[in-house]
Amino acid sequence: MRAEGGRAILIEGVEKAFGATRVLKGVSLTLRQGEFMALVGPSGCGKTTLLRIVAGLESADAGRVVIGGRDVTRARPADRDIAMVFQNYALYPHLTVAQNLAVPLAMRRLSALERLPLVHRLVPGNAARRRAIAARVGEAAAMLRIAHLLDRRPGQLSGGQRQRVALGRALVREPAAFLMDEPLSNLDAELRAGTRQEIVDLHRRAGVTTIYVTHDQVEAMTMADRVAVMMEGEVLQLGTPREVYDDPCDIRVAGFLGSPRINALPGIATENGVSLGTLALPLRAAAAPGSAVTIGLRPEAIRVAPLGLACRVEHLEYLGAETLLHARLEAPEARIVARLPVAAGEGLSRGDAVRLGADWERALVFGADGKRLALHQAARIDA
Amino acid sequence: MPEALALSAPRRATAVLGEASAAWFLVAPAGIALFLLLLGPSAALLALSFSDWELGAPTLAWIGFENYAELATDPVFRAALSNTLVYVRVVMPASIGLGLGVALLIESGTRLRAFFRAVYFLPVVSLLVAMATAWQYLLHPTIGPVNKLLAMVGIAPVNWLGSSDWVMVSLCMIGVWENLGFVVVLFLAGLTAIPADLYAAAETDGARSGLDRFRLVTWPLLGPTTLFVVTITAIRCLRVFDTVAALTRGGPNNASEVLLHMMYREGFSYFRIGYSAAITVVFLVIVLALMLVQTRLLDRQVHYG
Amino acid sequence: MRTARTLVEDTPRLALLSLGACIMLAPYVWMFFASLKPGSEVFRDSLTLWPETFYAVENYTKALTAVPLARFLLNGVLVCSLILVFQIAFAVPAAYALAKLRWRGREWAFGLVMLGLLIPYHVPALPLYVGAARLGLLDSFTALVVPFSISVFGIFLFRQAFRALPDELMQAARIDGMGEFSIVWRVVMPNAWPAATAFATFSIVAHWNDLFWPLIIVQSPQMATPALGVLFFRAEEAGNDVGALMAAAVLVTAPMIALFLLAQRHFIRGIATAGLKG
Numbered sequence: 001m002r003a004e005g006g007r008a009i010l011i012e013g014v015e016k017a018f019g020a021t022r023v024l025k026g027v028s029l030t031l032r033q034g035e036f037m038a039l040v041g042p043s044g045c046g047k048t049t050l051l052r053i054v055a056g057l058e059s060a061d062a063g064r065v066v067i068g069g070r071d072v073t074r075a076r077p078a079d080r081d082i083a084m085v086f087q088n089y090a091l092y093p094h095l096t097v098a099q100n101l102a103v104p105l106a107m108r109r110l111s112a113l114e115r116l117p118l119v120h121r122l123v124p125g126n127a128a129r130r131r132a133i134a135a136r137v138g139e140a141a142a143m144l145r146i147a148h149l150l151d152r153r154p155g156q157l158s159g160g161q162r163q164r165v166a167l168g169r170a171l172v173r174e175p176a177a178f179l180m181d182e183p184l185s186n187l188d189a190e191l192r193a194g195t196r197q198e199i200v201d202l203h204r205r206a207g208v209t210t211i212y213v214t215h216d217q218v219e220a221m222t223m224a225d226r227v228a229v230m231m232e233g234e235v236l237q238l239g240t241p242r243e244v245y246d247d248p249c250d251i252r253v254a255g256f257l258g259s260p261r262i263n264a265l266p267g268i269a270t271e272n273g274v275s276l277g278t279l280a281l282p283l284r285a286a287a288a289p290g291s292a293v294t295i296g297l298r299p300e301a302i303r304v305a306p307l308g309l310a311c312r313v314e315h316l317e318y319l320g321a322e323t324l325l326h327a328r329l330e331a332p333e334a335r336i337v338a339r340l341p342v343a344a345g346e347g348l349s350r351g352d353a354v355r356l357g358a359d360w361e362r363a364l365v366f367g368a369d370g371k372r373l374a375l376h377q378a379a380r381i382d383a
Numbered sequence: 384m385p386e387a388l389a390l391s392a393p394r395r396a397t398a399v400l401g402e403a404s405a406a407w408f409l410v411a412p413a414g415i416a417l418f419l420l421l422l423g424p425s426a427a428l429l430a431l432s433f434s435d436w437e438l439g440a441p442t443l444a445w446i447g448f449e450n451y452a453e454l455a456t457d458p459v460f461r462a463a464l465s466n467t468l469v470y471v472r473v474v475m476p477a478s479i480g481l482g483l484g485v486a487l488l489i490e491s492g493t494r495l496r497a498f499f500r501a502v503y504f505l506p507v508v509s510l511l512v513a514m515a516t517a518w519q520y521l522l523h524p525t526i527g528p529v530n531k532l533l534a535m536v537g538i539a540p541v542n543w544l545g546s547s548d549w550v551m552v553s554l555c556m557i558g559v560w561e562n563l564g565f566v567v568v569l570f571l572a573g574l575t576a577i578p579a580d581l582y583a584a585a586e587t588d589g590a591r592s593g594l595d596r597f598r599l600v601t602w603p604l605l606g607p608t609t610l611f612v613v614t615i616t617a618i619r620c621l622r623v624f625d626t627v628a629a630l631t632r633g634g635p636n637n638a639s640e641v642l643l644h645m646m647y648r649e650g651f652s653y654f655r656i657g658y659s660a661a662i663t664v665v666f667l668v669i670v671l672a673l674m675l676v677q678t679r680l681l682d683r684q685v686h687y688g
Numbered sequence: 689m690r691t692a693r694t695l696v697e698d699t700p701r702l703a704l705l706s707l708g709a710c711i712m713l714a715p716y717v718w719m720f721f722a723s724l725k726p727g728s729e730v731f732r733d734s735l736t737l738w739p740e741t742f743y744a745v746e747n748y749t750k751a752l753t754a755v756p757l758a759r760f761l762l763n764g765v766l767v768c769s770l771i772l773v774f775q776i777a778f779a780v781p782a783a784y785a786l787a788k789l790r791w792r793g794r795e796w797a798f799g800l801v802m803l804g805l806l807i808p809y810h811v812p813a814l815p816l817y818v819g820a821a822r823l824g825l826l827d828s829f830t831a832l833v834v835p836f837s838i839s840v841f842g843i844f845l846f847r848q849a850f851r852a853l854p855d856e857l858m859q860a861a862r863i864d865g866m867g868e869f870s871i872v873w874r875v876v877m878p879n880a881w882p883a884a885t886a887f888a889t890f891s892i893v894a895h896w897n898d899l900f901w902p903l904i905i906v907q908s909p910q911m912a913t914p915a916l917g918v919l920f921f922r923a924e925e926a927g928n929d930v931g932a933l934m935a936a937a938v939l940v941t942a943p944m945i946a947l948f949l950l951a952q953r954h955f956i957r958g959i960a961t962a963g964l965k966g
Binding site for chain 3: 402403405406407408409410412413414416417421422423424425426427431438480481485488489491492494495497499500501502503504505506507508509510511512513514516517518520521523526527530531532560563564565568569572618622624625628635641643646647650651659660663666667670671674
Binding site: 052055056057076077079080082083084086087088090091094095103104107108112169171179197359 | 578580581583584585586588589590591592594595599600603604606670
């Protein structure tokens, strides 16, 4: 059971250019209320710019942003009711943890006069409001287990603790949306895995609509309800982690998700399938016969098979639970990475000839423009 | 292996020994110069301030604190001390206030940044004596453009540098003009060091107005810069000499006498070395007190551990 | 929202800054235009900037001939460069030893440097003057240069810069067979270039503009630096000729301003980092 908080977000045709560089080329996304969406892509793809436009820290050249049914394209960040977690945390170094957590509440609930030191004591009702803020700060701190740090300053905290305070500053309010800009990228690997789960749990409890920007596909796949894969200023695909991985619409999406990378093998479309070197595969793609296509095969779909393609072993990486086989396909010229059970890799060594086959029904076929081609029927061959 | 071990131990010892002798060799020239030209003379000055020595006199007597006692009753010294402190109290806050304003204005936009920075900084690199001469012309009671401009709006001419009522005002104005660019440049450096994400965080946290963001981010994060600027500007102001020497020579009637100029006159015009040394010691004590306040008291309040 | 403002939105900022800039530049503007006018015109109407009679040649000729102004400028260049050379020659090896070598007494020596930082250069002036008088060095280049040959600020600045260099750099040089002296000048110094330019601009500005020490030590016009030269010029009869006086002021101010405009970035950084002590 999970809570559904926050508001739905609609991003429509957003464009942005810095000088002559078009950073966003008309991006549209819709987030349902309470949804956790990861914006993932290589650095420079425009994901952070898009997030900053949603936050109001950057203005869009065209398009609009609607939060909870209200068009906020021209609204200031403070008027959008969003909370943001920054990559380097952006904590106020001169304020204690408690004060840092209280800022978003004080700015909204207290007038400028009430925020003045000393003067605030004179304003009626102020004490009660301040107590309410302190209580809320206490709750948020307890939720993140940083209650014992409330009197410290950010400079006295470890990276992981700062990260929690940054999360806490977003959590104290009940905003329409959380916007997170690579919040885990400054943590070491171990801390990152733990905090990843924690953010997911927090989201499950509070259920506030969240946009999570990351360049790390593991974060995107493990945390998000849906993943938007961005490249060169465009959203190439939006879908659940399963959809974008198993059913990528573009060779670039397929190439970005998954490690080791998907194998891209050069094939040629024929009347009744695709030919790959000596193999005729019954993958009847919607492509003109004779045109070049790319066959995408995930490393885990490849296995050693006596009737497969002739390859030569380049090197083997023994990873304990499995072995990665790097091989060169001779005709057509291509490199192949296969993820093999350790037993299958035994006895192979550099320079050996090996025949590799695959679960061809898991093969993906892409046209010359990189777009995924539909297949007319599921294929099954034994190779 | 044993040979290698046997070799490496004495080698390290000679290396360290060599390092130490090389260090002494490298430091010696500077060390000797430091003693001969700065520390030694400064100690001598302190000693001289307890003597009645006059340049050319064959003998000197140690007179204890008599020079200081005389300073306490010398009306010229009182004028010099109070004028210097007035100068610091006016020029320092005025240049810091205006300088922060100018720096914030320059930083808040992108147009003509480098141009304005250069314009405001120009007086810092200009030959002050020459510029004082230019100011003298601007402020000339009869032919000066300033009085002519004032006359156009019906204000009677002011004897800027010649009347004891106005002379400190004029020197302070020139002082602000001279120090402003320095303050602006230091604040600009401080402002660019503030992470842009903090402003972004402040905006999403609800700091709508520029004033809110100034209070939440700019002012606290400028703390170390401000403290530094306050100390440096105060010391620069304490050292006021060039404009006084070039424009007023302490006049009229000691109305613009300042510490260093009085020290210069007593020492190098009247050759009362002992007395002049005592004035220098007072000057040094004020400078040291300022630095002490900075490092011991205030530093902790603006650095966030 | 951190976005580029339109020109209209930027107008209040530009207007305020321009107003201030006008005040900052006023003395330069009037100085320059007065140097183009005959004295009578300056007396008649000082508000008009453009001269009716163009008198620049006469003013600048007088400025250069009434006193040896060219000599002052040359003295200034000479004194400033000598001071800078000495300061670097003394400060850099010491700073290296303080930053990178281990030796007993290092903390103690650095303490002395910090002590020196606290003392304004006006303090030792009196005993130095007496010493120079005893040695018969008054009114000489030696007296103008030597007192400034040691810069504690220079030691401090270079030490900070050298500390930031990796130890491996020196270790590699030692393995290559360099002695400490060549390490200082051939390895460390070339890698501390920003600190060196910052220090150089600071030192040149400070000593070109210094009036206090030359006023004490110099008696004859032959030895005067530009700052003192202005006072000599005013003391001459020519001092009553506003046009010629402004021409002289323009001539002594121009070199440093020209240098500043050429190397603005270095100047501003140099003086901002060097604010510590003047």
